Every structure is written in structure tokens, then in C-alpha cells.
Amino acid sequence: MADNLRMAFEALLRKAQLDQDADFLREGVRVLSEALMEMEVSHHLGAERYQRVAGRNGQRNGYRDRTWDTRVGTIDLHVPRVRDGTYFPSLLEPRRRAERALVAVVQEAYIQGVSTRRVDDLVRALGMEGISKSQVSRMCQDLDEEVEGFRARELEGPYPYLWLDATFVKVREQGRVVSQAVVIAIGVKATGEREVLGLDVGPSEDGAFWLQFLRGLVARGLKGVKLAISDAHQGLKRAIEAVLQGASWQRCRVHFMRNALALVPKTAASMVAATIRTVFAQPDAANAREQWQRVIDNLGPSFPRLAHLLEEAEDDVLAYLAFPPEHWRQIWSNNPLERVNREVKRRTDVVGIFPNTASVVRLVGMVLAEQHDEWQVSRRYFSAESLAKLKEAQEVAPLTALIAD
Numbered sequence: 331m332a333d334n335l336r337m338a339f340e341a342l343l344r345k346a347q348l349d350q351d352a353d354f355l356r357e358g359v360r361v362l363s364e365a366l367m368e369m370e371v372s373h374h375l376g377a378e379r380y381q382r383v384a385g386r387n388g389q390r391n392g393y394r395d396r397t398w399d400t401r402v403g404t405i406d407l408h409v410p411r412v413r414d415g416t417y418f419p420s421l422l423e424p425r426r427r428a429e430r431a432l433v434a435v436v437q438e439a440y441i442q443g444v445s446t447r448r449v450d451d452l453v454r455a456l457g458m459e460g461i462s463k464s465q466v467s468r469m470c471q472d473l474d475e476e477v478e479g480f481r482a483r484e485l486e487g488p489y490p491y492l493w494l495d496a497t498f499v500k501v502r503e504q505g506r507v508v509s510q511a512v513v514i515a516i517g518v519k520a521t522g523e524r525e526v527l528g529l530d531v532g533p534s535e536d537g538a539f540w541l542q543f544l545r546g547l548v549a550r551g552l553k554g555v556k557l558a559i560s561d562a563h564q565g566l567k568r569a570i571e572a573v574l575q576g577a578s579w580q581r582c583r584v585h586f587m588r589n590a591l592a593l594v595p596k597t598a599a600s601m602v603a604a605t606i607r608t609v610f611a612q613p614d615a616a617n618a619r620e621q622w623q624r625v626i627d628n629l630g631p632s633f634p635r636l637a638h639l640l641e642e643a644e645d646d647v648l649a650y651l652a653f654p655p656e657h658w659r660q661i662w663s664n665n666p667l668e669r670v671n672r673e674v675k676r677r678t679d680v681v682g683i684f685p686n687t688a689s690v691v692r693l694v695g696m697v698l699a700e701q702h703d704e705w706q707v708s709r710r711y712f713s714a715e716s717l718a719k720l721k722e723a724q725e726v727a728p729l730t731a732l733i734a735d
Contacts, residue, residue: 605642609622
């Protein structure tokens with residue numbers, strides 16, 4: 331390792347001697363940072379690069395390119411990856427920008443005189459004494475530019491899987507505290523990586539808002555969606571049908587279960603839930619659909635309203651069966667996005683009541699940007715082999731329909 335570092339600095343020195351205009355300091359930071367990451371990932375795995383030793387903790391998996399904003403400028407880094415996705419460079423501080431956004435929200439609430447005692451306590455804990463409006467304005471402007479760049483970036487699809495959901499926050503508006511919807515979309519590229527595709531904040535989670543949001547994603551490059559996963563919100567469902575033509579819709583099984591259990595007495599809820607879950611334990615599509623019908627037959631006499639719901643929802647809840655079995659656990663519910671929502675709520679709950687809508691976009695945007703960055707240096711969400719099956723299935727389906735006709 332020491333020899334490699336010495337060679338890297340010798341190459342940097344030669345480059346500086348040949349090119350007087352080279353940014354020596356920035357290049358030096360890059361070389362040193364990449365050397366530190368190599369040392370860190372070797373320690374993480376318990377083995378040097380190309381070293382074969384017993385008891386190592388994993389395998390390398392190439393590199394990912396990532397830009398790093400520093401005081402000497404933006405640096406292009408080659409970040410090492412490991413196959414199980416457990417390594418993230420400590421020097422990149424993955425949550426730093428989100429924390430800056432949180433500080434900015436608290437500061438803005440503080441200077442506008444709308445902070446509660448809880449926010450005032452947080453201000454003192456962060457040591458923010460004597461905050462000026464000009465300081466807050468500069469910080470917010472920098473953060474807003476980052477968030478807007480992230481929200482408006484071009485999407486490079488296709489994205490066969492798309493998850494959509496909303497969470498809610500409290501915002502002060504014209505002297506009143508109102509609830510506003512934060513809608514979020516994440517997707518998986520055809521190469522297997524996850525991305526945060528977009529977010530928006532609006533007064534309600536209605537169909538018009540979802541329609542505008544999805545059209546904005548398409549305008550930025552969203553394409554190739556084979557399956558959209560969400561709850562059964564009617565406005566969202568109609569927006570998916572209108573904008574993502576040709577895509578199937580998967581009704582989130584977790585949300586469906588809540589709807590189903592609302593139709594039975596609490597004393598029967600555990601039994602009914604266990605019975606419905608037997609459908610999702612089936613190994614293939616044929617057995618799953620047969621089991622679904624058996625569940626209707628068994629529960630129908632005691633719970634007719636539940637049986638009616640099961641009959642109506644079959645195609646929507648079992649839409650995942652048309653896709654590779656390796657993907658079923660990730661695509662039959664909104665759980666992948668729910669985990670992101672929990673991280674968003676963890677940050678927004680600290681604020682409590684936001685001073686305005688812009689501060690919501692600022693904080694949530696930074697949280698999602700950091701999550702997006704972490705996904706770019708982690709392992710693929712789906713393997714290349716399973717995604718190849720998805721492509722084959724989509725190519726076979728039109729041919730089968732043509733033969734049937």
C-alpha cells in the first residue's frame with residue numbers, strides 16, 4: 331500500500347512539473363483521499379487488493395465515480411465498492427448536507443419568530459446564538475440550488491420498477507398550521523441500481539397533484555416503467571393510468587392487508603391475516619392464484635364484505651406474479667419506499683412545524699439527495715441475472731399474445 335501511495339504522489343508531481351496550470355492542491359486531495367479509501371476498504375475486508383487470505387470479510391466489486399465538494403473545489407473520486415454493499419467511505423460524511431438543511435430550517439424558524447419551545451431548545455443545543463437574517467439567507471440559497479439541481483436533473487432510464495408514496499408534515503401558512511403532502515418517487519434502473527427520482531410538496535394528495543408530479547417525472551426522462559407500486563389512493567391510481575400507459579399497477583400488499591382487516595372483528599384479525607399471507611408464500615403464480623381463491627372460499631361465509639374485497643383486488647394485489655420471482659419480495663409492497671419515508675419523518679419530526687413550504691422542500695430534498703448518493707455506491711438492488719429474466723419475460727409476452735390472436 332505504501333508503494334502504491336508513493337507511486338501515486340510521484341505521478342502527481344510529474345504532472346505538476348509538466349503542466350504549470352494544473353490544480354496541484356485539488357489533485358493532491360484526490361490522490362490522498364483515494365489512497366485513504368483504499369486503506370479503509372482493505373481494513374473493512376481484512377485483505378489487500380488481489381490478496382487471497384483466509385477469513386476475509388468480503389470481496390471487492392470495482393469502483394463507482396462520485397463527485398465530492400470540498401473547500402478546494404469539486405473532486406472526482408473513484409469510490410471502492412464491495413459486493414455486499416456494507417462499505418461507505420467515512421470521509422464522505424453521507425449525512426452532512428441533510429444536517430445542514432436541518433440547521434437551516436431551524437434557523438429560519440428562529441429568526442421568523444415562529445419557533446416553539448422545542449425548536450428554541452434545539453437552537454441552543456446547536457449553539458446558534460445571534461443568528462442574522464443575512465446568514466440564514468445565504469445558507470438557504472446555497473442549499474436551495476443543490477436541491478433544485480437534484481430535483482430537476484435529467485433521468486437516465488429505463489426504470490422498470492417505480493414506487494410512489496406520500497407522507498405529511500405540518501407547515502405554517504398565513505398564520506395557520508396546515509398539513510401538506512410530501513410525495514416521493516424511487517425507481518430501479520434496468521441495470522439494477524436504485525435512485526430517488528423526485529419529490530414535491532403540495533396542499534393535498536389529490537389526483538391533480540399526482541398527475542402533475544408524474545408528468546414532471548416523464549418530462550425529465552422517466553420511461554420504461556413496467557410496474558408501479560403504491561397504495562390504493564384513487565387519485566394516484568388514475569394518474570398512473572393516465573401518464574404511465576403500458577405499466578402494470580401493484581397494489582401494496584401491506585396497505586391492502588390494513589384495508590382487509592378493517593372489515594373483520596378485531597378478535598378474528600390475526601386468523602384472517604395469517605390466512606391471507608398464505609397466498610404470498612406460494613412458490614409460483616398458479617399456486618398463488620389457486621390459494622387466493624381458496625382463501626375467498628374459506629373466509630367468504632363468515633366475512634362476505636372481505637370476500638368481495640378479495641375478489642375485486644385479486645389482479646391488483648397479485649400483479650407481482652408476472653415478474654421474476656427473485657423480485658417478488660421487493661415489488662409486492664411499498665416497503666422499499668416506506669424505509670425512505672421513515673428517514674424523512676425522523677428528520678422532519680425534529681422540526682415539528684415548518685416555517686414555510688420552501689423549508690420542507692429544502693430539508694426533505696437534502697435527505698433524499700443523500701439517500702440517492704448512498705445508493706450509487708452500494709450494491710445493486712437487483713442482480714443482472716434476474717433483470718435479464720425480466721427483459722425476457724417482457725419480450726415473450728407480446729409474442730404469446732400475437733400467437734393467441
